[in-house]
Amino acid sequence: MSLSRRIAGDWYDSTIPDNVTFDATNLIDTSYSFRRFRSRVKNALVLGRGSAIYANSGFDLGPHAHVEIGEFTMINGAEIVCDEEIRIGAHSLISWNVLLMDNCRAPRSLEKRRAYVDAILRNDARAISYQAKPQPIVVGANVWIGHDCVVLPGVTIGSGSIIGARSVVFESVPELAVAVGNPARVIRRLDAAR
Amino acid sequence: MPSQDPQPPANVRLGPNSRISGQDAFKRYFSKREIGLSLGERSCADGAKFAIGAQGLVTIGSDCYLNDCILLVEQEVRIGNHVMIGWNTTVSDSDFHPIAPAERIRDAIALSPLANGMARPDIAHKAVIIGDDVFIGPACTILKGITIGAGAFVEPGSVVTHDVPAHAHVRGNPAAIVSTDRVE
Numbered sequence: 074m075s076l077s078r079r080i081a082g083d084w085y086d087s088t089i090p091d092n093v094t095f096d097a098t099n100l101i102d103t104s105y106s107f108r109r110f111r112s113r114v115k116n117a118l119v120l121g122r123g124s125a126i127y128a129n130s131g132f133d134l135g136p137h138a139h140v141e142i143g144e145f146t147m148i149n150g151a152e153i154v155c156d157e158e159i160r161i162g163a164h165s166l167i168s169w170n171v172l173l174m175d176n177c178r179a180p181r182s183l184e185k186r187r188a189y190v191d192a193i194l195r196n197d198a199r200a201i202s203y204q205a206k207p208q209p210i211v212v213g214a215n216v217w218i219g220h221d222c223v224v225l226p227g228v229t230i231g232s233g234s235i236i237g238a239r240s241v242v243f244e245s246v247p248e249l250a251v252a253v254g255n256p257a258r259v260i261r262r263l264d265a266a267r
Numbered sequence: 268m269p270s271q272d273p274q275p276p277a278n279v280r281l282g283p284n285s286r287i288s289g290q291d292a293f294k295r296y297f298s299k300r301e302i303g304l305s306l307g308e309r310s311c312a313d314g315a316k317f318a319i320g321a322q323g324l325v326t327i328g329s330d331c332y333l334n335d336c337i338l339l340v341e342q343e344v345r346i347g348n349h350v351m352i353g354w355n356t357t358v359s360d361s362d363f364h365p366i367a368p369a370e371r372i373r374d375a376i377a378l379s380p381l382a383n384g385m386a387r388p389d390i391a392h393k394a395v396i397i398g399d400d401v402f403i404g405p406a407c408t409i410l411k412g413i414t415i416g417a418g419a420f421v422e423p424g425s426v427v428t429h430d431v432p433a434h435a436h437v438r439g440n441p442a443a444i445v446s447t448d449r450v451e
Contacts, residue, residue, distance in 0.1 A: 241424030
């Protein structure tokens with residue numbers, strides 16, 4: 074059964090937004106994933122061949138956000154908060170309750186933070202993109218991010234790497250590394266040939 | 268969608284323009300206090316889960332936004348004004364089980380289908396106090412007895428095991444202070 078804008082058997086009464094690009098090889102569980110999707114750019118979310126969005130993953134995308142998901146990549150119940158750009162390469166595995174955010178949105182300044190909270194409370198969708206400069210996230214190919222991890226703005230994760238469960242990634246991780254902890258640190262290197 | 272908001276129990280006080288949404292908000296709400304949960308004005312708990320024991324009390328001030336977090340409360344959690352708590356964050360004022368091994372065995376039996384009315388051992392609780400203008404990012408854990416001072420900024424994913432001074436910026440597990448400079 075090929076995927077359509079109105080997903081067959083969807084428990085949530087909505088559709089996949091028009092600027093999400095997918096084809097018959099993709100899988101999306103439910104339109105609930107797009108309840109905070111506000112991007113107006115063309116091809117705001119592009120799914121590579123054979124990629125899948127499972128288990129109530131969420132796309133909280135600001136008006137200018139662009140997200141790319143590589144071929145055969147699995148998003149298994151993660152939350153993606155994007156105001157500019159998040160790219161995930163091919164054959165990557167993103168586990169449940171992982172949070173990828175290219176903009177923390179909450180300002181450090183007390184005064185601006187109050188204004189931010191007030192703006193959220195005045196907005197019915199509770200979805201406000203703070204206008205601080207987002208810092209894009211790039212996740213390479215063949216990356217495995219364990220459950221409950223947080224990947225913060227500006228982070229690049231090199232291809233072939235693994236991020237251990239419940240890690241919080243503040244700084245970029247090189248290729249073929251295993252990084253764990255909060256804040257995450259590289260504890261091992263992997264052999265590309267294996 | 269206000270029509271889908273859950274009906275709050277009788278001892279929940281919602282101030283003007285405050286709102287609690289999400290079907291799981293009160294699934295584990297058992298407070299027997301005169302008031303078990305109160306929200307000030309214009310505060311919003313979207314998808315927050317209030318798992319509150321019989322003696323538990325949660326007080327939330329005005330202009331707060333709680334997004335898909337969980338509050339596990341046996342004694343008290345007090346939240347000031349203009350506080351934000353992010354997605355998937357847990358705040359608890361209890362250890363849930365005894366630390367001492369022998370007591371923990373008793374607790375396991377008391378919780379089992381074979382408990383036969385056996386009482387659970389005493390379990391440590393201590394109030395959590397979150398000051399005004401505090402930001403707690405998504406995926407954080409705030410443990411029993413913690414006080415977070417006014418204006419503090421808790422980075423996403425932090426596990427807060429010690430008190431946070433006012434205006435401090437903390438991150439990590441355990442959360443460590445990055446700076447204590449007040450940012451106006």
